[in-house]
Amino acid sequence: MLFAVKMDVAIPADLDPGVRADTIAREKAYSQELQKSGKWRHIWRCVGQYSNLSVFDVESNDELHDILWGLPLFPYMSIEVTPLAVHPSDINA
Template identity: 55%
Template sequence: MDDALPRKNGREHSARHPPRNRRSHQGRRKKRATELQEAGKWPHLWRIVGQYSNISIIDVESNDELHALLSSLPLFPFMTIQVTPLAKHPSSIV
């Protein structure tokens, strides 16, 4: 997932995201990520070194649940998300 807040001249676009709101966005993002991790829905979250993006493992029962979870993220409108469904490997011992 990549976050791409709108920017103008190297700063956040003032009409939608004034600079004073950056901390608010970060706080809401962290709060929601913590809620989902504590609920067991977001068991793995890694930062990609050198980028403002991450790789995550999200544990849901359906595509609809995944969409609801992703769209509940505060920065969802500004995110580029690539979804790769995973299945347990038959040789996995965990």
């Protein structure tokens, strides 16, 4: 199952700098492992925002839910999920 996921991050300005750095490092490692596994297929930065647009390829809604809740930055995110289907005009389909 493919999902487009928009993640907007809003880390509190008063968060301890050490906690901030550690959380961001853990987020990067977690996301890169998911990318290597093929579950996090694409990630793009949204220009001018602390946001990304990503595509996930997972087995179920529950798996995506668990992945998103496991993000170290999850407590500081607003997330919008859109299920995707193959487009009939896609030449690669």
